[in-house]
Amino acid sequence: MRGPSEIVITAWARLVRAQRAVMAGIEGELKQAGFPPLSWYDVLLELKRRPDGRLTPRELEQEMLFEQYNLSRLLDRMEAEGLVRRIPYPGDKRRQLIEITEEGRSLQRRIWPVYAAAIEQYVGSKLTEGEVQGLAEALKKLLAADENERARPLAKKLSGTSASDDRVS
Amino acid sequence: MRGPSEIVITAWARLVRAQRAVMAGIEGELKQAGFPPLSWYDVLLELKRRPDGRLTPRELEQEMLFEQYNLSRLLDRMEAEGLVRRIPYPGDKRRQLIEITEEGRSLQRRIWPVYAAAIEQYVGSKLTEGEVQGLAEALKKLLAADENERARPLAKKLSGTSASDDRVS
DNA sequence: GAAATCTCCATGCATTTGCATATAATGCTA
DNA sequence: TAGCATTATATGCAAATGCATGGAGATTTC
Numbered sequence: 001m002r003g004p005s006e007i008v009i010t011a012w013a014r015l016v017r018a019q020r021a022v023m024a025g026i027e028g029e030l031k032q033a034g035f036p037p038l039s040w041y042d043v044l045l046e047l048k049r050r051p052d053g054r055l056t057p058r059e060l061e062q063e064m065l066f067e068q069y070n071l072s073r074l075l076d077r078m079e080a081e082g083l084v085r086r087i088p089y090p091g092d093k094r095r096q097l098i099e100i101t102e103e104g105r106s107l108q109r110r111i112w113p114v115y116a117a118a119i120e121q122y123v124g125s126k127l128t129e130g131e132v133q134g135l136a137e138a139l140k141k142l143l144a145a146d147e148n149e150r151a152r153p154l155a156k157k158l159s160g161t162s163a164s165d166d167r168v169s
Numbered sequence: 170m171r172g173p174s175e176i177v178i179t180a181w182a183r184l185v186r187a188q189r190a191v192m193a194g195i196e197g198e199l200k201q202a203g204f205p206p207l208s209w210y211d212v213l214l215e216l217k218r219r220p221d222g223r224l225t226p227r228e229l230e231q232e233m234l235f236e237q238y239n240l241s242r243l244l245d246r247m248e249a250e251g252l253v254r255r256i257p258y259p260g261d262k263r264r265q266l267i268e269i270t271e272e273g274r275s276l277q278r279r280i281w282p283v284y285a286a287a288i289e290q291y292v293g294s295k296l297t298e299g300e301v302q303g304l305a306e307a308l309k310k311l312l313a314a315d316e317n318e319r320a321r322p323l324a325k326k327l328s329g330t331s332a333s334d335d336r337v338s
Numbered sequence: 339g340a341a342a343t344c345t346c347c348a349t350g351c352a353t354t355t356g357c358a359t360a361t362a363a364t365g366c367t368a
Numbered sequence: 369t370a371g372c373a374t375t376a377t378a379t380g381c382a383a384a385t386g387c388a389t390g391g392a393g394a395t396t397t398c
Contacts, residue, residue, distance in 0.1 A: 003285045008293035011301050012191075014308035015292075019188035020234045021312055022181075037384095057347065065189045070385065072348060077384095094346045094393050116172045123184075123311065124177035131307045132180050138304040139183035141295050143190055227376065239355065241378055263363045263376045 022122045029118040035111050039074060044108040047100035054097045191291045198287040204280050213277040216269035223266045
């Protein structure tokens with residue numbers, strides 16, 4: 001395996017830094033508006049997208065690229081706040097279904113305008129349309145599964161779909 | 170402020186996911202090779218780049234986009250391992266200088282081949298030269314300071330330089 | 339069809355992070 | 369130059385994360 005070229009190293013370094021900077025900014029906006037961390041929003045949105053508002057933890061984990069134990073506890077907290085509900089999975093007692101509550105839907109709707117504004121501020125307003133296109137395209141390729149990757153906890157099943165309304169993260 | 174277009178939302182979502190996936194992969198490679206987390210490497214590299222191998226915590230914080238308290242404790246751990254050394258800052262008793270030790274330099278050198286291979290695997294090998302160029306360019310613009318951003322803890326002074334040898338993160 | 343294996347989710351414990359605040363030194367202002 | 373604001377770093381405490389493992393239930397194997 002060749003070593004990475006300089007530009008690859010630069011791109012990687014900037015990917016880390018940009019994600020940190022933008023994430024810190026956006027999380028800061030949400031917090032300041034009195035909202036929970038972005039991961040809560042991600043869960044709510046994934047659930048809301050489903051016609052029945054339900055998903056198994058396993059599915060959520062793969063969508064969000066979250067560690068299993070991490071998600072388990074995140075759901076604990078969200079359930080404690082009444083945003084989601086754990087219900088039994090018919091036909092398999094190991095599994096469960098996470099269902100978004102009305103309160104969860106309400107929170108998602110209230111967060112979105114703030115989140116959207118932050119995305120526009122930290123991402124949209126900094127790039128041209130073409131640059132955004134190219135960025136999205138390149139990142140999609142980074143997300144593509146790779147046979148060479150060793151067995152790893154995250155990033156197993158990735159998809160590359162687009163967004164609408166408040167489809168984010 | 171307009172809301173973000175769909176493609177902007179997609180790009181942001183993928184930025185988060187790609188960074189998570191790639192970071193998890195690369196961190197996994199390092200861990201498996203018995204090395205400490207990437208943040209340790211970042212510190213070592215920033216210090217090593219300086220002619221005198223020294224930097225103040227404040228400077229490190231800004232280079233790495235790390236929280237102050239977070240860096241303070243990271244340096245505690247690294248100092249405990251003998252990788253860096255805290256020395257007084259001449260002329261200002263509030264400050265200090267963090268100096269990389271010989272052991273720190275050695276660790277950095279040993280990590281680099283593993284890290285480089287991982288970068289190539291998770292980033293370089295997935296994109297064409299042109300795509301990498303475009304990605305680096307777009308991310309640079311995301312990192313550019315923005316007057317509209319509210320006073321935030323991170324991301325104050327950002328620069329956009331390139332890489333060489335083992336100049337990463 | 340029983341045992342071994344695998345899948346899904348939870349949890350105890352250590353580490354790390356986040357948040358607020360402390361401590362100490364410097365710089366500024368009147 | 370006394371008082372007050374500001375800067376640099378550290379730290380107590382709570383929350384979140386990582387890691388290893390547990391335990392229950394499904395699936396496979398022979």
